[in-house]
Amino acid sequence: xxxxxxxxxxxxxxxSFKSFDELRTILSFYQRNNLYKINIPxxxxxxxxxxxxxxxxxxxxxxxxxIVPHFSILHEFKKNRINTQDSLMNFLQxxxxxxxxxxxxxxxxxxxxxxxSLSALYMLRENSLFFNQDISIGVAFNPYLPSYLFxxxxxxxxxxxxxxxxxxxxxxxxxxxxxxxxxxxxxxxMLSVNNKVAKISLFGSILIPSRQFLARFKYRPWKGVYCSNxxxxxxxxxxxxxTNLLKTYKLNxxxxxIETNISTDKHLDKLKNILNFNI
Numbered sequence: 001x002x003x004x005x006x007x008x009x010x011x012x013x014x015x016s017f018k019s020f021d022e023l024r025t026i027l028s029f030y031q032r033n034n035l036y037k038i039n040i041p042x043x044x045x046x047x048x049x050x051x052x053x054x055x056x057x058x059x060x061x062x063x064x065x066x067i068v069p070h071f072s073i074l075h076e077f078k079k080n081r082i083n084t085q086d087s088l089m090n091f092l093q094x095x096x097x098x099x100x101x102x103x104x105x106x107x108x109x110x111x112x113x114x115x116x117s118l119s120a121l122y123m124l125r126e127n128s129l130f131f132n133q134d135i136s137i138g139v140a141f142n143p144y145l146p147s148y149l150f151x152x153x154x155x156x157x158x159x160x161x162x163x164x165x166x167x168x169x170x171x172x173x174x175x176x177x178x179x180x181x182x183x184x185x186x187x188x189x190m191l192s193v194n195n196k197v198a199k200i201s202l203f204g205s206i207l208i209p210s211r212q213f214l215a216r217f218k219y220r221p222w223k224g225v226y227c228s229n230x231x232x233x234x235x236x237x238x239x240x241x242x243t244n245l246l247k248t249y250k251l252n253x254x255x256x257x258i259e260t261n262i263s264t265d266k267h268l269d270k271l272k273n274i275l276n277f278n279i
Contacts, residue, residue, distance in 0.1 A: 005276040006246065008268070012068070012203065012257045014039040016046070023054055026263045027062045033268060038065050039104070039257060042072040052094050059098040068138070069095050073115055074108020081114040085123050089130065096135045104138040104170055118156055121163040136167035138203070143183035144174030144226040150183070158190060166200070172224060173205035173259065175231040177244040184252050204249045208260040208271060209238035243277050 013030070015038055017023045030038065040058070042051055055069050071091050077084050088105075095103060107116040117139055124130045124137075139160050145153050160166050169187075174180065191200060207213065209231075218232045231238045249256055262271055 006250065006256060008272050008275055009034050009036070011255060011275070012037040012039055013262055014041055014257060014259045016041065016261060017054075018045065020054065020057060023057065024061065027058060027065065029263055031062060031064070035262075036065050038067050040067060040069045042070040042075050042106075044075075047072070047075040052091070055095055055100065056098050059100065063099070067100050068102045068104055069100055070104045070106060072106050072108045073117060073120060074106075074111075077115070084115055085120065088120060088124075089127065092124075092130070092135055100135065102136045102138060102168065104140070104168075106140045118160055121160055121165050125163050125165055137165050138168035138170050138201075139166050140172060141169050141187070142172040142174075142224055143180050143187070144172065144176055154186060154190065157187075161191075161200070168201040168203060170257065171202070171204040171254065173207050174226045175228045175238075175241050175245075176226065177241065177248050180245065180248055184248070184254075188252075202252070202254040203257050204245070204254040206242060206245065206249075206256045206258050206260075208258065208262075208267075208274060209235050209242060211235055213260070214238060239274070242274060246275065246277065 013035060015023070015026055017026060027038070030036070038058070040046070040051070040055060046054070051069070055067065058065060058067055071088060073084060073088075076087055076091070078087050092103060105117050105120060107118075121137070121139075139157070141157055142153055143150070157169070171180075214232050214235060217227060221227070228241075231241050246256060248254075256275070258271060260267075262268055
């Protein structure tokens with residue numbers, strides 16, 4: 001059966017910016033091109049009050065956009081576990097008041113020993129002030145980890161699901177699409193056993209290759225992101241891997257999340273070609 005490509009208006013785009021003016025410029029571009037599904041990450045300088053104000057501006061000035069903000073325990077950590085838990089509660093209340101209905105909760109690239117996404121979920125479950133019916137929570141999942149680490153990853157994911165608060169799973173980016181297929185099968189079996197298949201939405205990260213990106217990543221790789229040498233050496237080969245990842249996503253009903261900057265007509269045209277497997 002012929003592969004059916006992705007509709008660019010139905011996938012999700014992760015936005016990155018350093019000022020409110022840059023945020024408005026990118027969101028205006030999205031709105032002109034009927035791109036309404038946006039993720040706002042929590043990383044680098046995009047955190048705390050700047051992140052909250054960015055979410056408020058987005059919902060106030062672009063009310064038609066479907067925003068999924070991220071909360072990173074690493075980047076939002078405030079001296080100790082209790083302060084950070086309070087910060088998470090305040091964040092959830094603030095984004096809910098702004099009109100958001102989903103948040104992606106992540107530990108970050110370096111887990112804190114006192115608090116991570118798993119322990120935070122159980123803190124929320126036990127907090128009488130948190131009403132999970134008002135806002136749903138997504139969690140990250142890395143299917144590309146080596147076997148000895150993946151065993152712990154799938155166990156942690158199962159415990160996150162058992163909290164009863166998780167409505168979506170967000171796959172980390174990687175390039176071994178054959179390994180991805182086998183890990184998706186393990187995940188699907190786990191979800192079937194836990195009888196949660198119908199309740200969990202799946203999202204998968206995609207990075208759009210360019211010579212500049214590949215050179216930068218090769219020089220300074222991202223922690224926890226597994227990219228093969230072949231992927232990093234050739235833009236043409238990298239594009240073929242991205243196509244295979246997207247085909248795997250399509251087959252398994254995983255919605256792509258584009259983490260690469262898409263803010264110009266040239267960026268958008270390249271993305272459309274990749275989503276249609278025309279590369």
